[in-house]
Amino acid sequence: MSDYLQIARAYLRGTTVVVWYVLFLLLLVASAFEGELAHNQATFGDVLSSKSYMAMFTYFNACLLGVLLGDNIAHPWASVMPHYRKKHLVVTSLIALLFLGMPMLSLALVGTSDIAPTSVAMIFLTCSAAGLWTLYHPIVGGVLALPFLIFVMASPSSSPALAAFLAGTTPISSTILIAISLITIAAFAWRLLTLNEDKLEYANARIWGDLLCGRRQITASSQSRSPPVSLLHRLTDERSMRTPMRWKER
Amino acid sequence: MSETMLDLRGVSKSFGDKHVLNEVDLSLPAGSVMGLVGKNGSGKTTLLKCALGLQRPQFGDVRLLSKAAWELSAEGKARLGYVPQKIDLYPWMKIQQITSYTAAFYPRWNEELVKRLLREWELNAEDRVGLLSVGQMQKLAIILALGHEPDLLILDEPAASLDPVARRQFLETLLDMVGKRTVLFSTHITSDLERVADRVAVLKDGKIVYSGELDSLKDTVKQLHVQAAAPLPNGSFRVPGMLHAKVNSNEALVSVQDFTADLPDRIAQQWSASVAVRDLNLEDIFLELHHE
Numbered sequence: 017m018s019d020y021l022q023i024a025r026a027y028l029r030g031t032t033v034v035v036w037y038v039l040f041l042l043l044l045v046a047s048a049f050e051g052e053l054a055h056n057q058a059t060f061g062d063v064l065s066s067k068s069y070m071a072m073f074t075y076f077n078a079c080l081l082g083v084l085l086g087d088n089i090a091h092p093w094a095s096v097m098p099h100y101r102k103k104h105l106v107v108t109s110l111i112a113l114l115f116l117g118m119p120m121l122s123l124a125l126v127g128t129s130d131i132a133p134t135s136v137a138m139i140f141l142t143c144s145a146a147g148l149w150t151l152y153h154p155i156v157g158g159v160l161a162l163p164f165l166i167f168v169m170a171s172p173s174s175s176p177a178l179a180a181f182l183a184g185t186t187p188i189s190s191t192i193l194i195a196i197s198l199i200t201i202a203a204f205a206w207r208l209l210t211l212n213e214d215k216l217e218y219a220n221a222r223i224w225g226d227l228l229c230g231r232r233q234i235t236a237s238s239q240s241r242s243p244p245v246s247l248l249h250r251l252t253d254e255r256s257m258r259t260p261m262r263w264k265e266r
Numbered sequence: 267m268s269e270t271m272l273d274l275r276g277v278s279k280s281f282g283d284k285h286v287l288n289e290v291d292l293s294l295p296a297g298s299v300m301g302l303v304g305k306n307g308s309g310k311t312t313l314l315k316c317a318l319g320l321q322r323p324q325f326g327d328v329r330l331l332s333k334a335a336w337e338l339s340a341e342g343k344a345r346l347g348y349v350p351q352k353i354d355l356y357p358w359m360k361i362q363q364i365t366s367y368t369a370a371f372y373p374r375w376n377e378e379l380v381k382r383l384l385r386e387w388e389l390n391a392e393d394r395v396g397l398l399s400v401g402q403m404q405k406l407a408i409i410l411a412l413g414h415e416p417d418l419l420i421l422d423e424p425a426a427s428l429d430p431v432a433r434r435q436f437l438e439t440l441l442d443m444v445g446k447r448t449v450l451f452s453t454h455i456t457s458d459l460e461r462v463a464d465r466v467a468v469l470k471d472g473k474i475v476y477s478g479e480l481d482s483l484k485d486t487v488k489q490l491h492v493q494a495a496a497p498l499p500n501g502s503f504r505v506p507g508m509l510h511a512k513v514n515s516n517e518a519l520v521s522v523q524d525f526t527a528d529l530p531d532r533i534a535q536q537w538s539a540s541v542a543v544r545d546l547n548l549e550d551i552f553l554e555l556h557h558e
Contacts, residue, residue, distance in 0.1 A: 019370035026356065095320050096348045097371040098340035213321050
C-alpha cells in the first residue's frame, strides 16, 4: 500500500490540486444553489447547472490527470522498472474514482439534483474519457469531447429529451454511452501500456509533461562535450610525427 | 557456461532515411564490464535503448537476460538497472523522497547501500532534486539505478558530468561490481574505460567494428614507424590490415589492425626498411579506427 502512496505523490500536488480545489468549490456551490438557479431562467443558471459543473469538474481534472499519466509513462523508467505502468494506471484510476467520481456521486445523492446516479456515472465516464484523450491525441479527444460540450452547454429546460435523459429515463442510451466511454478509457490505458519512444504520442506526452511540471531535463553529454575527433586526429598525427615514442625496433 | 546477459543479432534501426544501427551484433557475458565507445551520433544511445527495449529495431533480435528485450517480464526488469543520458527526475521531490519512490517499484531494495552511496557522494537526502547540479543529478541517477542491486547495469555516458573526485568514486563503485554484476556503459572517456572495463565494443557509423576483450584490441591495433632507405610511394603505400598511413618521403607512420608478430618483418622485407612498433592506448586506437 505504501508503494501506491509513494506513486500517488507524483499526481496529488501543484497545479492538479489547485485545479481540483477550484473546480470542486464551483461544483459545491452549483449543487447547493441549483434549485434557485433553475428557477431563474434569465441567467446562465439554467445552462450552467450542476451537470455542467460536473462535466467541467471531470473533464478538466481528467485532462490534467491524462497529461501527468502520459508524462510519467513517457519515461525510460516505464520500460525498465517492474510493474511501473500498471502501478501508475492503478494509482490514477483510484485518484479518478476517489477524487472525481465519489464527490460527484455524493453531491448528486445529497442535494436536490434531478440527475440520476446512473447519469452521474455517465457524465463522469464520458468526460473522463474525453479529458484523458484530449491532450494525448487531440483528434480522438475532440471527437470524445462532444458529449462533454453537450453536458456543459445544453439547457435541460429547453430540451425535455436531455432532462429526461439526465433523469435516467433512457437507460439504454446511458448504458451505450457508458460502454463507449469504458472502451475508450481502456483503449487509452492500452496505448499507455504499449507506449514507447518510437510513437508520436511519446514526444507529445513529453512536451505536455514538461510544460505542466516544468521538469528539468539534463543531458550529460551536453555539459561536457569531447573535442571533435577530426581535431584529435590532427593533433595525434602531429604529435606522432614530431615526438619520439616508445618504439620497438624490429 | 555463464549466462549471456545481453545478445544483439543483426540489429538495424533507422529513423526515416537515417540508418543509425546497421546489422549490429553484440554479446555481453555475465560478470563482464563492457565499455561502448563511438563518436557522437554513432548510435551508442540508440543501441542501448534497443538493448533495453525502449526502442524497437526494424530488424534483428535483442535478447536481454535470455528473454526478448521487447517483452521483458517484471522479474527481468527487477534485475536491470539503467541510467539514461537524459536524466529527468521530479524536481520538487527531495532526494529521500525520490529514493522511496524508486524503491516502491522493486521487490528488493538495499536502503543501506543507497544511504552509504548518498553519504560517500555527498548528497543530502533533504535536498530538492530541482536544486541539484548536473553532476549531482547524475550521481543521484546512478544511485537510483544501483539501489535494487541489479544483475545487469546499463549506463549511458554515466561519468560525463562528474567532477574528477566523483568520477573516481564512481569508477571505484564500478570496480567493486566487477565479477559480481554485468555492466555495459557508453562513454567518451577512454581512460575511464581502460580503468574498469574488461571488454570493449567500438561503434562506427552504426556498426560494431570491434567487440571483445580490451587487451586483445590493444594487441591487434598497433602503429608502425617505417623508415626506408629510398622514398616511399605516397599514394600506393600499402601494408596488410592498414587503417591509415601518413607518408613523408622515406618515412611512414602506419596504423594497422589485425597485427601479427611477423608483420614488421614482412613490411621490412617488402620495402627494404626498418620497422618500429608502437603500442597504442585506447584513445589512440579509437582515433585510428575512426580515421577518415
